[in-house]
Amino acid sequence: MSKEFILRVVNSVISVAISYIVYRVLYGMIIKSTEKLGKEFKMKNTVKLILGTIITLIVLMVLLNIWHISLLPYLTAFGVTGFIVGLAFQEPLSNLMSGILVLITRKLKEGDVIEIDGTIGIVEVVNYNHTILKTFDGKSVIIPNRQVWSEKVTNYWPGPVRRLSMKVSVAYNSDLTKVLEILKKCVDEEPFVEKQNVSNSIVFSGFNSSSIDFELLFWVKRENYFDALNALAQRIKKEFEMQGITIPFPQIDVHVKGR
Numbered sequence: 001m002s003k004e005f006i007l008r009v010v011n012s013v014i015s016v017a018i019s020y021i022v023y024r025v026l027y028g029m030i031i032k033s034t035e036k037l038g039k040e041f042k043m044k045n046t047v048k049l050i051l052g053t054i055i056t057l058i059v060l061m062v063l064l065n066i067w068h069i070s071l072l073p074y075l076t077a078f079g080v081t082g083f084i085v086g087l088a089f090q091e092p093l094s095n096l097m098s099g100i101l102v103l104i105t106r107k108l109k110e111g112d113v114i115e116i117d118g119t120i121g122i123v124e125v126v127n128y129n130h131t132i133l134k135t136f137d138g139k140s141v142i143i144p145n146r147q148v149w150s151e152k153v154t155n156y157w158p159g160p161v162r163r164l165s166m167k168v169s170v171a172y173n174s175d176l177t178k179v180l181e182i183l184k185k186c187v188d189e190e191p192f193v194e195k196q197n198v199s200n201s202i203v204f205s206g207f208n209s210s211s212i213d214f215e216l217l218f219w220v221k222r223e224n225y226f227d228a229l230n231a232l233a234q235r236i237k238k239e240f241e242m243q244g245i246t247i248p249f250p251q252i253d254v255h256v257k258g259r
Helices: 003-036 044-066 072-088 090-105 145-150 176-189 222-243
Strands: 113-116 119-126 130-134 140-144 153-155 161-170 201-207 212-221
Touching: 003 044, 044 119, 090 119, 090 130, 090 140, 090 145, 119 140, 130 145, 140 145, 161 176, 161 222, 176 201, 176 212, 176 222, 212 222
Parallel strands: none
Antiparallel strands: 113 119, 113 153, 119 130, 130 140, 161 212, 201 212
8 A cells, every 4th residue: 555545545534524624613603693693593404505515515626636536537428428317317407406496596495384286384404406394293295396496385474474364253133343342452452463563454254144254364473373363262252252242153943834
């Protein structure tokens, strides 16, 4: 075993070790810089992917230089069979290019609640060839990036708040002025409902077969989604009971004719 070979091995190991240290240091600096700015770092897995790819490409070029390896002959040989290989890898390459476009345009971000082709979940990570969604029942769904890029994507939380709706029905003998006052009071006094820079509304929905229906349109923060729905429903029912407002249920009158 020649000294030159040993030297190349040592230099290769040192290069890989240094690249890993640089990767860890750069990632740590990004995290700390975000924390100093007082912002939440939401792209951890994606940043790891991009940073790791850049460092890997750099260290690969360094290793090729250490071992005096030229890629030109391999690229020439690849050109002969490139057409066949291109056909075989057509879909993976399509997913790769779509993944790069998704990352560049930030069509998706980690933590987004989205719907793609009927699948609803939270974006865990956007890889180069696929995106991983975690559904609300704990499943992990892998979606090819070609599908992510080309199909319609619904983002359920594009901002910090979102408008929800709640249907409320009252009996026909109810005092509607009183009903509207109670509903407005419940919305205004509920802590989980947002009041700043948003417009909450109570809208007449229709005359149903056994009830008069209203629709409450109100805004909540993402973290308060379920708490707001539950708390507001309890508050409305309690107020209705105290004020003697009836929430009806379907009834059928049956008339039997005598013979």
